[in-house]
Amino acid sequence: MTDQKTVQPRFKRLAADDRAAELVQAGLAVLASGGITAFTIDNICKRAGASRGLIGHHFGGKDGLLAACYAAAYAPWFQMFNAGGTPPDLPDLIYELFTDRQFRRDGLNIWLALWGEIAVNAHLQAEHLRHYQAYETAIRQSVARFAQERSRQVDAANLATALIALLDGLWLELCIAPGLMNTHKARRAVMALLEPHLGPLA
Amino acid sequence: MTDQKTVQPRFKRLAADDRAAELVQAGLAVLASGGITAFTIDNICKRAGASRGLIGHHFGGKDGLLAACYAAAYAPWFQMFNAGGTPPDLPDLIYELFTDRQFRRDGLNIWLALWGEIAVNAHLQAEHLRHYQAYETAIRQSVARFAQERSRQVDAANLATALIALLDGLWLELCIAPGLMNTHKARRAVMALLEPHLGPLA
DNA sequence: TTTCTTGTTGAACGATCATATAGCAATTGC
DNA sequence: GCAATTGCTATATGATCGTTCAACAAGAAA
Incomplete structure (x- = not known):
């Protein structure tokens, strides 16, 4: 034995x-x-x-x-946008979001799945709203600081709203039409929004 | 009896x-x-x-x-963007998309649910890609025509890519953060993208 | 070596799931 | 009034679902 x-x-x-x-x-x-x-x-x-x-x-x-x-998916964002910390520089942020490491279909598929659940799950939606507001605040401050540094007058709140929606939309596109979307196209789309208001970012 | x-x-x-x-x-x-x-x-x-x-x-x-x-959800869009027909005027389109009738959470929840499935269902994704390409073509032609009518030089393909992503992102936001998004905010976000390139739309 | 802690397994259970289909029945035609 | 057509019900079936929990067992402590 x-x-x-x-x-x-x-x-x-x-x-x-x-x-x-x-x-x-x-x-x-x-x-x-x-x-x-x-x-x-x-x-x-x-x-x-x-x-x-x-x-x-x-x-x-x-x-x-x-x-x-959801909390684990959000953790890296929380570090980046934590209320109380210094929001990232806008160009650094845009650069980082569209590296091949970040702009990846499998990672963004997680968000697409979670969004679907957030839309119909009150508990998850409440938690998401807390994070979302911190995220929106950080993006708005990034935009405002960048504009101020270049003596540009912009509606930072509106530009932040548009930027956030555009980022989410580009993520979504990579998930549902992956052959048609890539980091290059995504970056240029973001620049089309930001550069007329803020001047060159690169 | x-x-x-x-x-x-x-x-x-x-x-x-x-x-x-x-x-x-x-x-x-x-x-x-x-x-x-x-x-x-x-x-x-x-x-x-x-x-x-x-x-x-x-x-x-x-x-x-x-x-x-999916086909039923897409049918109104198909009529609007059918390849071979005349794409809608850009201001009319933007106006229509952000009426209270169209920019509604329950309708957009349908799309969010379908997107989640399109991301992982090869059959549905193939069908979506066919429609999506017709949609992108129509949007690009709307943008190009609008720019040409005002003697503006734009990268219509890039602007169409950004506009499509922004529209999807605004829809998404209404689903997952409904208290924070409304037709007014959505319109202004779209204008922030389009007006610097195309001039006033309203 | 034995005891203790607690992480872990995996089966039972009731509920829900999608599919299949025999046969019922609303409605029309003769 | 009866026959024909075919829309439709509702049950059976096997699979999958999430929760529960008795008991096993890895590994540390005594």
């Missing part, structure tokens, strides 16, 4: 936070590839190599996991 | 096309209020006051119904 010591462990115990993070990453991967209808307990556990009971244990259930996925 | 004549009919027979149209309308209503996860045979039949077997009978199943819903 096999020595107990040589038996392969059935699973590896992780710290609670580590396991939760793995499940969130699996959830994001499932959203990226299959959208919100693929976001099921079975799909996520298969992806994470874990058992279905863990979702209830760590998140209280599927809805809690989705909320955690 | 009750006379046969006075018995209330159990259901009303409709022409096949009429019943199919009702089911499509029910499907769109379900997408508008609950998103793609609420798009189930039971929800749609409850909404239509019909029996589940009709979905299979008229559409071959749920996927066929979703395709029909």
